[in-house]
Amino acid sequence: MFKLEKRLETSRRVVWGVPILSLLLALAAGGLLLAAVGVNPLTAYASIVKGALGSRVAITETLVRATPLILTGLSVSIAFRMLFWNIGAEGQLVMGGIGAAGVALFGPTALPGLPQTPWVYLPLMGLAGIIAGAVWGIIPAILKSAMGVNEIITTLMFNYIAILTYQYLFTDPWKDPQGFGFPGSAEFGRFAWLPRFTGRLHLGIVLGVLAGLLMWIVLTKTRWGYEIALIGENERAARFAGISVFRNIVLVMVFSAGLAGLGGFSEVAGVSHRLLQGLAVGNGFSGIIIAWLAKLHPLRVVGVAILLAALFVGGDQIQITLGLPASIAQVLQGAILIFVLGGDIFSRYRVLRVRTRVAEQEA
Amino acid sequence: MDLVESILSIATFAGTSLIFATVGEIFTERAGVLNLGLEGMMIMGAVCGFAAAYHTDNAYVGVAAAFGVGAAMAFVHAVASITLRTDQVVTGLALTIGGTGLASFLGQKIGPGGGPLVGLTGPRFVELAVPGASSLPVVGEAFFNKDLLVYSMYLLVPLAWWFLFKTRPGLHLRAVGESPQTTDALGVNVFKLRYLYTTVGGGLAGLGGAHLSLAYTPGWTENLTGGRGWIAIALVIFATWNPARAVIGALLFGGVNAIQFRLQAEGTTISANLLNMTPYILTVVVLALVTYLEAFRKRVGAPAALGLPYNREERV
Numbered sequence: 001m002f003k004l005e006k007r008l009e010t011s012r013r014v015v016w017g018v019p020i021l022s023l024l025l026a027l028a029a030g031g032l033l034l035a036a037v038g039v040n041p042l043t044a045y046a047s048i049v050k051g052a053l054g055s056r057v058a059i060t061e062t063l064v065r066a067t068p069l070i071l072t073g074l075s076v077s078i079a080f081r082m083l084f085w086n087i088g089a090e091g092q093l094v095m096g097g098i099g100a101a102g103v104a105l106f107g108p109t110a111l112p113g114l115p116q117t118p119w120v121y122l123p124l125m126g127l128a129g130i131i132a133g134a135v136w137g138i139i140p141a142i143l144k145s146a147m148g149v150n151e152i153i154t155t156l157m158f159n160y161i162a163i164l165t166y167q168y169l170f171t172d173p174w175k176d177p178q179g180f181g182f183p184g185s186a187e188f189g190r191f192a193w194l195p196r197f198t199g200r201l202h203l204g205i206v207l208g209v210l211a212g213l214l215m216w217i218v219l220t221k222t223r224w225g226y227e228i229a230l231i232g233e234n235e236r237a238a239r240f241a242g243i244s245v246f247r248n249i250v251l252v253m254v255f256s257a258g259l260a261g262l263g264g265f266s267e268v269a270g271v272s273h274r275l276l277q278g279l280a281v282g283n284g285f286s287g288i289i290i291a292w293l294a295k296l297h298p299l300r301v302v303g304v305a306i307l308l309a310a311l312f313v314g315g316d317q318i319q320i321t322l323g324l325p326a327s328i329a330q331v332l333q334g335a336i337l338i339f340v341l342g343g344d345i346f347s348r349y350r351v352l353r354v355r356t357r358v359a360e361q362e363a
Numbered sequence: 364m365d366l367v368e369s370i371l372s373i374a375t376f377a378g379t380s381l382i383f384a385t386v387g388e389i390f391t392e393r394a395g396v397l398n399l400g401l402e403g404m405m406i407m408g409a410v411c412g413f414a415a416a417y418h419t420d421n422a423y424v425g426v427a428a429a430f431g432v433g434a435a436m437a438f439v440h441a442v443a444s445i446t447l448r449t450d451q452v453v454t455g456l457a458l459t460i461g462g463t464g465l466a467s468f469l470g471q472k473i474g475p476g477g478g479p480l481v482g483l484t485g486p487r488f489v490e491l492a493v494p495g496a497s498s499l500p501v502v503g504e505a506f507f508n509k510d511l512l513v514y515s516m517y518l519l520v521p522l523a524w525w526f527l528f529k530t531r532p533g534l535h536l537r538a539v540g541e542s543p544q545t546t547d548a549l550g551v552n553v554f555k556l557r558y559l560y561t562t563v564g565g566g567l568a569g570l571g572g573a574h575l576s577l578a579y580t581p582g583w584t585e586n587l588t589g590g591r592g593w594i595a596i597a598l599v600i601f602a603t604w605n606p607a608r609a610v611i612g613a614l615l616f617g618g619v620n621a622i623q624f625r626l627q628a629e630g631t632t633i634s635a636n637l638l639n640m641t642p643y644i645l646t647v648v649v650l651a652l653v654t655y656l657e658a659f660r661k662r663v664g665a666p667a668a669l670g671l672p673y674n675r676e677e678r679v
Contacts (some may be wrong), residue, residue: 033465037472143647149654152399152452153597153646160590160643168636172576285460292453327467334461338439341449341457 004349014347022343026335033331037324044318052310058317060199064271066309068093070208071263072287073294073301074215079256081219081296082232084249088140088155090258091162092133099132100125101275104268105174105185105194116191126207126265127191133261134254136162141206141253145246161307163280170275173345178332184276194270200291208302211259215298218354227253260284282330286312289337308333364575370621371505375580378610378617379516380405380571380588384595385609386523386565391437393527393604394560395540399455400440402592403462404433404565408467408572410480413583414473417485422577425486426512429573430566436462437565441558448672459592467535470583480583488512488574489540489580511572519567523606536560537633540666543673553673568592590643601653604666615649616642 031041052062072089079086082087103125107114114120132248140154169185176186194202219225231238231248239245267279290308315329368651384405398404409431415424440458443449474480488510496507527533535556538546543553575587594616602608623638631638657664 033468037477087456106520143651147651147655148658149651150597150600153593153600153650157597157643157646158589164636164640164643168634171636172634285456288453288456289460308411315624325468325471327436327464327471330464331461331468334457334464337457337463338443341454342443342447344449345447 003352003354004345005352007348007350010347018343018347019340022339023336026332026339029339030328030332031336034324034328039322039324040293044322044324047318047321048311048314048329050314051321052314058178058313060197060201061074062306062313063205063285064200064202065313066306067202067204067208067270067284068263068267068283069247069305069309070205070302071211071259071266072283073290073305074208074211074298075256075260075263076287076291077286077294077296077298077301078215078219078228078259080291082228082248082252083235084141084252085254086137086140086151086155086253087152087288088137088158088257088284089260089287090280090282091155091159092136092260092267093264093267094162094280095136095167096129096133096157096261097268097275097279098127098162098169098264099261100265101174101185101188101268103128104188105275108189116189117308118191118193118195121191121272122194122269125269126262129265130258131261133264134258136261137253137257138250141250145249159284160243166275166279167277168220170277174275176274185274187274188269192269193273195267196270200271202266202270204270207266208305211262212298212302215259215351220300224248224251244262260287286333289333292337293340364448366499366625367503368504371501372508372620374614374617375505375509375513377545377550377620378613379513380574380579381591381598381613381616382516382520382609383574384568384569384592385598385613386566386606387433387571388595389523389527389564389601389602389604389606389609390536390560390567390667391564392545392599393536393540393666394557395543395666395671395673396441396444396557396561397451397455397670398437398561398564399452399596400436400458400462400565401455401568401595402590403459403466404436404568405572405575405592405595405620406466406586406588407436407462408433408468408569409587410470410471410473410572411575412569412573413485413576413581414469414480414486416577417483420486422486425577426570426573429569431569433569433572434562434566437556437562437568440565441561444672445557446679448674451670451672452590457605463586467585470585476601481585482582484582486577488562488578512574512578515551520606520610525604537666540668541554543668547673547675557673568595571595594642594646597650600665600675601649603653603657603664612649619645628667 027045034041034044042360051058053059072093075089076086082270104121107121108116122244126330136158140151140158142152144151171183172183176184194204196202227243229249230243231242231245235245263283264279268275272278290304294304311332315326318324319326384401388398388401412425412429412434415428416422436458440454443454444451461639470481471479474483490508493507497503527536535546535551539553539556547553572588576583598609598612601612619641623641626633626638627635
């Protein structure tokens with residue numbers, strides 16, 4: 001028989017060793033799958049690393065991919081901190097993209113007096129993205145806090161509704177009339193493009209890192225951050241302390257969904273410069289994985305998001321080099337989360353071997 | 364076929380996969396385990412069920428494979444959430460995310476010669492008319508000219524209800540989800556029961572997936588389940604954890620699918636993207652209504668110990 005005993009203190013070895021071992025086990029499980037389809041796992045992993053970090057272009061692509069992941073990871077983290085299960089970052093990001101694209105596409109005709117410069121348009125688009133995302137998050141928040149409607153299901157259903165809305169828009173009313181039948185909106189004017197540093201790397205990554213810092217300050221240095229933590233720890237106690245749970249759920253979801261919406265803005269204004277297929281690629285779901293792996297810590301979210309982005313960029317590469325489906329990256333992120341989750345108990349408890357009474361009598 | 368008959372007929376057909384998954388999740392949640400990996404188990408059941416049926420040219424093998432795959436994934440959930448006491452919400456999500464990815468990966472790799480499965484036609488469950496009953500007016504075509512999986516669903520629902528509410532093991536199952544401490548004190552093995560019903564629940568979700576890929580829309584396409592696993596989780600709440608009431612919900616959702624089909628068949632100008640939103644909007648609306656009404660009537664809601672790991676040594 002085995003018995004679990006709570007660790008009184010956690011040594012450095014355990015703090016680092018357990019997650020690393022979990023990660024290795026997840027890679028081993030992924031390796032079994034790769035071997036089963038006749039690919040040498042070591043070759044595959046090596047080309048993932050090479051594809052993600054092997055060249056200047058690869059590294060910038062990884063950072064480009066990391067940008068929406070940082071924002072959705074932060075979005076999910078703050079909501080999970082107060083145990084509001086926001087599974088809807090995907091839809092909130094998509095709505096943010098729609099909002100930002102709407103301003104870029106229709107601003108010039110609707111408000112001809114507005115100067116068409118990035119200094120005017122980019123902040124407006126960012127704001128529209130944040131608002132559109134936040135609106136998409138507020139509805140489940142209100143349903144939850146006013147009526148107790150399960151937010152896991154509502155935020156998830158809102159993903160599907162957002163994605164179908166966005167597909168509808170770029171294939172129908174917002175479709176580019178000069179697009180030769182290709183689904184997608186017209187390209188935004190140059191005034192609606194986020195400036196780029198090198199390659200496709202755009203200002204969005206700076207927004208992501210700043211958002212991480214801002215959230216870290218809010219969570220650790222402000223009264224509001226303390227209230228969020230308290231609600232997450234013990235909602236009843238928070239109520240007795242006079243904290244309005246209703247107000248906090250709504251505010252946190254505005255912040256959370258707004259960040260995801262900002263991610264949508266950053267994608268359309270920084271990468272695609274139009275509304276088309278490819279905005280809903282699972283960033284919101286990966287955000288959940290990132291948030292949990294980062295233990296809901298905003299600064300760690302940035303780091304974990306970059307690592308996961310490397311996995312995705314590398315996964316796209318092995319699709320080209322080894323002919324493997326890129327979805328291997330999605331399998332691996334699921335496996336990593338499962339193993340890290342399962343491993344966590346070993347950093348909190350020690351496994352002891354105990355003799356049962358029967359075994360003692362026999363001995 | 365008149366309108367009512369055709370809508371009923373499609374509703375039954377479309378609702379079957381939902382009922383399998385919903386009844387499975389009811390068992391799991393009644394035992395006190397929340398399995399949000401349902402969508403992942405359904406989609407893995409769909410792809411593996413179709414692949415197994417295709418390679419063996421036998422749809423029954425496909426059904427067995429789908430059950431096995433769903434059960435195996437749910438077993439992983441059981442090990443994590445029951446033994447390793449992980450957060451059940453996040454573990455379930457991880458299984459859905461990983462399962463969706465794995466299904467997409469396998470769909471491109473386990474076809475003939477290591478190629479894709481997309482676009483292949485394999486064996487499928489065909490309609491078997493029940494002699495006599497199938498020629499009844501209105502209900503005949505709708506309920507008695509269906510495939511074997513639909514008929515098994517007719518058996519599953521009353522059996523599940525009877526097991527849950529009228530038998531001793533059913534009582535133990537409900538007790539484990541309400542108060543594991545008390546049940547443990549009675550000498551019932553809480554861990555064993557939770558493992559059992561989590562695994563069986565996942566197997567049923569796999570079967571739901573198999574009905575999609577072997578009967579409803581035969582074949583494999585990416586994203587075949589389209590969120591049905593999540594709708595099933597909402598249906599569990601709608602059904603107040605009662606298999607009999609799950610039927611009403613599943614028929615409602617099947618009915619919405621049927622109306623969508625009719626509109627599209629009649630060449631509606633409404634965009635398919637907008638039409639496809641209806642089940643998701645309906646889920647939110649129905650869930651909000653049910654939550655509101657149940658809170659109002661103060662009815663028995665979720666099992667009291669749902670989502671909480673059981674630890675013999677810790678007092679609650």
